[in-house]
Amino acid sequence: QVQLVQSGPEVKTPGASVKVSCKASGYTFTTYGISWVRQAPGQGLEWVGWSSARSGNANYAQKFQGRVTMTTDPSANTAYMDLRSLRSDDTAVYYCSRRRNSHGFDLDYWGQGTLLTVSS
């Protein structure tokens, strides 16, 4: 069965960086993309970006351009999201999800989420 397992919770100070991992299993990693979505406490869903597991190409939401890098390691079936220059409003649960490369490119399986807390 398809599973996405994310790394554990992180606590960072403002200005620091964080790298969240997402290990996939149960499907051929390179035939799908990985998208990242975050959810601040009590708020809705906000798309951060996605990366192709096959090519490594990535596309980011404009508000994160320059602060985020998404990569994939097909040899480890793992995707990574690196977020830099952290601010308190980056505090959120970050989800990875499998991005279908057909249909409407929807997000059909999700990881359990990684809580990032940014606080001095």
Add this chain to the structure above:
Amino acid sequence: EIVLTQSPGTLSLSPGERATLSCRASQSVDSIYLAWYQQKPGQAPRLLIYGASNRATGIPDRFSGSGSGTDFTLTISSLEPEDFAVYYCQQYGSSLSYIFGQGTKLEIK
């Protein structure tokens, strides 16, 4: 950029009732790129509907999606206790980006 507006913000219904959730886009979207997700407290979202009207794997047939252009609807024909959750619509756009609506909370009356 397209904005998705969901209504109502909160919907209070009883088990067995019919739920109708709306998602309106600020400009016309291709229905193939319109999806709905369900999120329960403390859980990740789950894909319910893709392509505006196609149920995802394992989704019960009491869930249905419809609509085109700027107006889309998620209908739950007869609410079960496990259906009370927050529902999000989502659109995949020409800039290869994803936009979510603000969500509708479906609560037990």
